[in-house]
Amino acid sequence: MSTQTISKIYSILEKIEYIEQNIESCGSVHGALSDEITTRPAILMLLTGIAEQFIRLKQEQDTRLLSFFTEEELKGMQDIRNFIAHDYDGVELSIIEWLLHNAMPKLKTKCQTAISFHEEACPK
Numbered sequence: 001m002s003t004q005t006i007s008k009i010y011s012i013l014e015k016i017e018y019i020e021q022n023i024e025s026c027g028s029v030h031g032a033l034s035d036e037i038t039t040r041p042a043i044l045m046l047l048t049g050i051a052e053q054f055i056r057l058k059q060e061q062d063t064r065l066l067s068f069f070t071e072e073e074l075k076g077m078q079d080i081r082n083f084i085a086h087d088y089d090g091v092e093l094s095i096i097e098w099l100l101h102n103a104m105p106k107l108k109t110k111c112q113t114a115i116s117f118h119e120e121a122c123p124k
Contacts, residue, residue, distance in 0.1 A: 003122075005060055005062045006114075006115065008053040008056055008057050009065065009111050009114050009118075010115065011049075012050050012054070012107070013108065013111040013112065015046045015047075015049050015050050015053075016046075016050065016104055016107060016108045016111070018042075019046050019100065020104075022042055022043055023043075023100065029101060030097065033093050033096060033097060040093075043096070044084050044088070044096070047077075047080055047081070047084060048080075048084050048085060051077040051078055052081065054069070055078060055081075058074060065118075068110045068111075068114040068117075069107075073110075080099065
């Protein structure tokens, strides 16, 4: 597991935390997604960025790091990225809301676990 590869997990975690800050500033996921000017576009771009990092991880074929995530999670993030990138105005917000409530906390925990594993395996 290279430093360059683990940096992608740090980037994903950072983006998840930015999403959480956006939601907190609006009081709820629904409130954040209702703001068409600021927080909705920010959240959608952050989700796209998360998916891009997962795509790069798959391209690098770091099987130990990828093993923290299911194939379904990886495909789901890629699907969300494609959905946002190719039909931005048609994004089904109920799907995004579900993702933020259900999938993001799990992905955050898995990223934290992967980082802990890396820090134990590769102490500074």
